[in-house]
Amino acid sequence: MDFLKPxxxxxxxxxxxxxxxxxxxxxxxEPGTLIQHFKDDATAFNAQKHEIIxxxxxxxxxxxxxxxxxxxxxxxxxxxxxxxxxxxxxIREVEIIPLEVVVRNVAAGSLSTKLGIEEGTQLPRSIIxxxxxxxxxxxxxxxEEHITAFGWATxxxxxxxxxxxxxxxxxLSGLFLGVGIRxxxxxxxxxxxxxxxxxxIVVADEISPDSCRLxxxxxxxxxxxxxxxxxxxxxxEAYTEVARRLGIMKDDEPVRTSGPKLVQ
Ligand code: UDP
Numbered sequence: 001m002d003f004l005k006p007x008x009x010x011x012x013x014x015x016x017x018x019x020x021x022x023x024x025x026x027x028x029x030e031p032g033t034l035i036q037h038f039k040d041d042a043t044a045f046n047a048q049k050h051e052i053i054x055x056x057x058x059x060x061x062x063x064x065x066x067x068x069x070x071x072x073x074x075x076x077x078x079x080x081x082x083x084x085x086x087x088x089x090x091i092r093e094v095e096i097i098p099l100e101v102v103v104r105n106v107a108a109g110s111l112s113t114k115l116g117i118e119e120g121t122q123l124p125r126s127i128i129x130x131x132x133x134x135x136x137x138x139x140x141x142x143x144e145e146h147i148t149a150f151g152w153a154t155x156x157x158x159x160x161x162x163x164x165x166x167x168x169x170x171x172l173s174g175l176f177l178g179v180g181i182r183x184x185x186x187x188x189x190x191x192x193x194x195x196x197x198x199x200x201i202v203v204a205d206e207i208s209p210d211s212c213r214l215x216x217x218x219x220x221x222x223x224x225x226x227x228x229x230x231x232x233x234x235x236x237e238a239y240t241e242v243a244r245r246l247g248i249m250k251d252d253e254p255v256r257t258s259g260p261k262l263v264q
Contacts, residue, residue: 021047022057022210028090033081037088038064038206044229046138051228058086059239060208065089066248067207070175076167077202079191094191094204097153100131100139101161103169104185108213109226111185120220128165133189160201161190168203176214179245181223184213209239 015027017034021043026035038057043050061083068080081090104127107117111127130147131139147153153161165188173183189205205211209224216223222230223238243249 022060023206028093032093034091034093035084035088036091036206039087042210042225042228042235044225046135049229053228053235055236056210056239059236059243060206060210061087061089062248063239063243063246064206064208066243066246067172067175068203071168071171071203074167074171076164076171077193077200079193079202079204091204092193092202094193094202096189096191096204097157097161097201098133099142099147099152099161100133100187100189101165102129102131102185102187103127103165104129105169105173106182106184106213108184126166126169128162157192157201164188164190164201164203168207172207172212175246177217180217181242181245182215182217184215186212209242214242 014035017025017027019025022039022041024037024039026037028034038061040052040054040057041050042053042056065080065083068078071078072080079091079094081092083089104111104123107115107121107123108119111117112119112121130142130144132142132146132152133139144155144158147158148155168188169183169186172186176183186207188203188207188211190201191204192199193202212224213226214223215221221238222232223242225235227233227235227238240249
């Protein structure tokens with residue numbers, strides 16, 4: 001008898017839309033929405049280096065929620081709707097533009113390596129760079145000429161993306177400086193949000209210490225993913241400190257990474 005068979009598919013099973021290195025996207029509760037799930041996976045150097053860092057996903061979910069909520073509040077459009085639980089947030093489904101948009105205020109990382117500018121040098125002005133999102137090609141840097149010629153975005157969309165990137169940079173620089181943190185550089189991704197026949201470009205993905213370089217103003221200590229890239233350790237402690245300074249977590253609140261465990 002069919003109805004006596006045990007349910008093989010749990011009620012909670014959701015349709016997976018996409019699985020990335022640090023996040024998974026599931027079908028959302030309503031059309032046009034998705035659930036973004038933050039994993040503990042840390043990857044670098046195009047995923048050649050990979051580790052699970054207990055608690056990272058929970059912290060990034062909270063920090064990204066805080067930043068996107070504030071961006072929405074100051075009128076910078078984003079895909080973010082609300083956080084659902086420790087690791088998940090409800091977002092609007094957008095058509096991701098296949099570019100990583102990097103904004104730099106201070107020389108570090110690949111800019112320092114490629115152009116021989118010492119890490120920590122203040123740049124004469126903020127610089128925006130574009131990288132084509134393609135793992136097989138190691139995300140090569142591309143120019144506006146490439147972007148328009150290959151149809152990844154139109155000239156108008158590039159203008160909108162750059163305007164968003166500058167507004168995000170202004171907001172984040174002030175936010176972090178207010179809590180004793182220097183915003184060295186960061187990466188955003190943008191998407192096309194369709195509302196009927198109308199389309200606008202919004203900030204998508206995440207903004208967290210995984211996608212920013214954050215240095216303590218006084219000590220220059222790194223409070224970001226470079227701790228993993230450079231095998232420095234103390235990543236969860238650094239991300240927790242970022243969350244505490246932003247007032248997201250209380251001073252004595254431990255990072256809860258999972259539900260209660262069964263003690264036998
Ligand atoms: N970034 C990122 N994802 C990437 C590449 C870079 O979030 O796939 C961020 C990185 O954390 C830093 C900024 O973008 O805040 C600039 O990174 P850079 O080009 O210096 O590359 P990296 O040295 O990290 O390879």
